[in-house]
Amino acid sequence: MGIARVWAGSLAAVLVRRRAEPGLRHSAETRQLVLALAATEVITAVLFSTMLPPGVRAVHAVLELLLVLAGLGLVAAVVRHPHTVDARRVVLRTGFLGDVTLPRASVRCVAPAVRTVPGRGPRPVPGEAGAVACSVAGSLDIALHLDPPVRLDLGPAGVVDAVTVYASADSRPAFAAALALARNSSKRHPSGGADAPK
Numbered sequence: 001m002g003i004a005r006v007w008a009g010s011l012a013a014v015l016v017r018r019r020a021e022p023g024l025r026h027s028a029e030t031r032q033l034v035l036a037l038a039a040t041e042v043i044t045a046v047l048f049s050t051m052l053p054p055g056v057r058a059v060h061a062v063l064e065l066l067l068v069l070a071g072l073g074l075v076a077a078v079v080r081h082p083h084t085v086d087a088r089r090v091v092l093r094t095g096f097l098g099d100v101t102l103p104r105a106s107v108r109c110v111a112p113a114v115r116t117v118p119g120r121g122p123r124p125v126p127g128e129a130g131a132v133a134c135s136v137a138g139s140l141d142i143a144l145h146l147d148p149p150v151r152l153d154l155g156p157a158g159v160v161d162a163v164t165v166y167a168s169a170d171s172r173p174a175f176a177a178a179l180a181l182a183r184n185s186s187k188r189h190p191s192g193g194a195d196a197p198k
Contacts, residue, residue: 007073023082
């Protein structure tokens with residue numbers, strides 16, 4: 001129910017044109033795939049409906065509508081929950097499967113990465129000690145290198161002292177630029193005083 005609530009709320013926010021939180025978009029491949037599947041489902045549903053008895057068509061239409069809305073809700077949730085970077089922290093989001101929050105000072109750099117990690121949401125990376133993945137799908141394309149390591153509680157998967165966090169980002173250069181901007185902002189306001197960005 002929690003995921004369905006996030007999907008419904010995100011889709012409603014899109015429909016009323018509520019401004020999304022500024023940040024760095026992610027999961028482009030997943031968004032495109034789900035949108036393509038939703039469009040295909042609409043076409044298939046219309047064709048299939050013509051072969052159904054009249055008494056069943058209304059029920060079929062409702063079920064198909066719910067299925068399409070679920071797909072659109074997933075996409076809306078991902079779009080409306082981007083990664084964020086500021087002078088204090090880096091938040092890697094999935095939209096509805098959990099987030100990973102890192103102290104900005106621990107994130108030394110973001111590097112390109114091409115790998116697949118089974119599972120969804122925040123999870124340890126099998127066979128790589130100190131590595132965590134945070135994504136909607138299994139495909140990952142950036143790696144955040146941490147120093148010092150950051151202790152992350154991954155729930156049932158346990159606690160990991162992370163030195164690398166893999167994620168998905170639509171633009172690695174934009175992510176790197178956001179990190180650099182946050183780093184420079186932190187240097188200008190080291191005490192986090194009244195003039196520091198909020």
